Amino acid sequence: MSVIVLVGGSFLGAWAWERVTPVLAASGHDVHPLTLTGFGDRAHLGSEATTLTTHAHDIRAAIEVAGLRDVVLVAHSYGGAPATVAAAAIPGRIARLIYVAAVLPQAGRTLFDIAPPGVEEAIMNTVVDGWIPVMSDEIIDANFGAHGLTPQDRGWFRARAAGQPVNTYRDPAPADLGAVEGLPRTFIACTGDPRRAGRSARPRAGHPRRRTLAYDHQASGAGPPDRQGGAGLMRPYRVEVPQACLDDLAERLARTRFTRSLPGRGHGVPSERVRRLVERWREAFDWRAQEAAVNAHPQFVTDIDGVDVHFLHVRSPRPGAFPLVLTHGWPMSVVEYLSVIGLLGDEFDLVIPSIPGFGFSGTPREAGWNRRRTAGAWAELMRRLGYERYGVHGNDVGALISLELGRLDPRNVTGVHVTQLFSLPSGDPGELTVLGPGDLAKVRTMQRFLDERGAYLKLQSTQPQTLAHALADSPAGQLAWNLQLFGESVDDDYILANATIHWVTDSAGSAALSGYHGNEQPPGPTSFPLGVACFAGDFFPTVRALAERDHTAIVHWSAFDRGGHHAAQEAPELLAGDIRAFFAARR
Structure with missing residues (x-):
């Protein structure tokens, strides 16, 4: 059994663990709940002794004096800061750190340096209506009052919850916390509203109900990490492509054997364009800058149905923000929506997953991962994140997945917004006779795309493995294949970022498999609320009359005179505004 040391949050003594301690002890664990200096007693409340340094010393001394080794150090809320500092000083005595809705310190910085609006809590210690939840009236009455704190103290606690300075938040962390990085860590986020303790579990209007989430040790790499910990765990993730992989990419690009141009036009991606972009890829493109742009947002990986699903989870600063799933297309990645995070992040909790087989999600180990199964994974992901009502948006293949999600989870999906309907x-023949000149022109554009540029659809839906052999070996080939869907209106570095992700993760074949293989015609029209944003330059336009044949509840339709198939890049402000407009009445 384990040696467990329990460290409470701000102003909480060992008694804060009084329900947990006997349960752990009954299981045979050696349990040591701690009271940090100045916490748990009124005499030292907010005194000069109540500092991060003192509290880290309290934890270290308790472990060393008792001669404890192989300690599982569990910390809640503020306790995560001194626990981290203590563990960095005595890493040889710590077997694992477990953070429960905990604040993590940053080397050399005070907690006020990272305080609201921007406390860097690795897990979501949510501020609800201006209150840090643990400081609710019910908690103060039921717990603090029972331990010698009078009702007059409530004003002090309320001031603390509002962000008034206390010494624990003024004291900087040590400059070196690196020893903690080598320790196994588990992150558990309890994101419910504690002020509802003892009340009905029904969420308030506009406040999606949240559940307890578990995050295992941080993982990073070029591709998805090996699975750890089992289903349900959310592991923090960073994109860190090994330099050796980038060096290999550069060498292969330098050795590219460019094909000669064919006579005439309309035979595919021009050789000149491939040459120009390969040269930029080699000489000017900065992958590390793209990597940093992704890593600027919280990312996680969780095992769903045997596949590691990677996703960005960008929470709005607004309490109770409406959750929104954004699903990318092919040959894109989560990079597709980086341009709209700043435009949507104030109103929505954004969940931006990598489709299984794409980018930083895992490769399916069995057949059957079509669009419907991916939609099922999204529904499970939102369930694990604790969201009971949410909206959905998608582009390209992401639009098709979004429609499936609306079919699969109609009780929780309040509406689906897309940029194409592939009707x-x-x-x-009679179907076309009722169409006006504009719609007939759109039908001709659709047919021309399928006739002249649709070969990739057939190949990816029938022979993805054959295709993968060529693209895995040639980054220039991967780039050229991707360029079929990227026009000149899309930024070169955006194209190269997606090509890099496809190549370093070897996901050409698996992306084709997940996006295009094994899909069946839906059994009938959809009936959930549906919004459509049409952009003038889309090479696959949507015809409303045909769309209404396949979707019976189109309640929102916008047509823009600019932008195209890649609206998040070509007209991000228009796309974000249309998403906000559609979901304004569906939250």
Whole structure:
């Protein structure tokens, strides 16, 4: 059994663990709940002794004096800061750190340096309506009052919750916390509203109910990490492509054997364009800058149905913000939506997953990961994140996945917003006779795309493995294949970022498999609320009359005179505004 040391949050003594301690002890664990200096007693409340340095010493001394080794150090809320500092000083005595909705310190900085609006809590110690939840009236009455604190103290606690300075938050962490990085860590985020203790579990209007989430040790790399810890765990993740992989990429690009141009036009991606972008990829493109842009946002990986699903989870600073899933297309990645995070992040909790087989999600180990199964994974992901009502947006393949998610989870999905509906003529001549000149022109554009540029659809839906052999070996080939869907209006570095992700993760074949293989025609029209944003330059336009044949509840339709298939890049402000407009009445 384990040696467990329990460290409470701000102003909480060992009694804060009084329900947990007997349960752990009954299981045979050696349990040591701690009271930090100045916490748990009124005499030293907020005194000069109540500092991060003192509290780290309290934890270290308790472990060393008792001769404890292989300690599982569990910390809640503020306790995460001194626990981290203590563990960095005595890493040889710590077997694992477990953070429960805990604040993590930053080397050399005070907690006020990272205080609201921007406390860097690795897990979501959510501020609800201006209150840090642990400081609710019910908690103060039920717990603090029972331990010698009078009702007059409530004003002091309320001031603390509002961000008034206390010494624990003024004291800087040590400059070196690196020893903690080598320790196994588990992050558990309890994101419910504690002020509802003892009340009905029904969430307040506009406040999605949250559940307890578990995050295992941080992982990073070029591709998805090996699975650790089992289903349900959310592991923090960073994109860190090994330099050796980037060096290999550069060497391969330098040895590119460019094909000669074919006579005439319309035979595919021009050689000149491939040459120009390969040269930029080699000489000017900065992958590390792209990597940093992704890593600027919280990322996690969780095992769903046997596949590691990677996702960005960008929480709004607004309490109770509406959750929104954004699903990228092919040949894109989560990079597709980096441009709209700043435009949407004030109103929405954004969940931006990598489709299984794409980028930093895992490669499916069995057949059957089509769009419907991916939609099922998204529904499970939102359930694990504790969101009971949420919205959905998608582009390209992401639009098709979003429609499936609306079909699969109609009780929780309040609406689906897409940038295309791939409703083709059925073959009935009478269907086209009712269309006006504008819609007929769109039908001709659709047909021309399928006739002249649609070969990739057939190949990826039938022979993804054959394709993968070529693209895995040639980054220039991967780039050229991707360029089929990228016009000149899209930024070169955006194109190269997606090509890099596809190549370093070897996901050409698996992305084709997940995006295009094994999909069946839906059984009938959809009936959930649906919003459509049409952009003038989209090479696959949506015809409303055909769309209404396949979708019976189109309640929002916008047509923009600019932008195209890659709206998040070409017209991000228009896209974000349309998403906000559609979900304004569906939160």
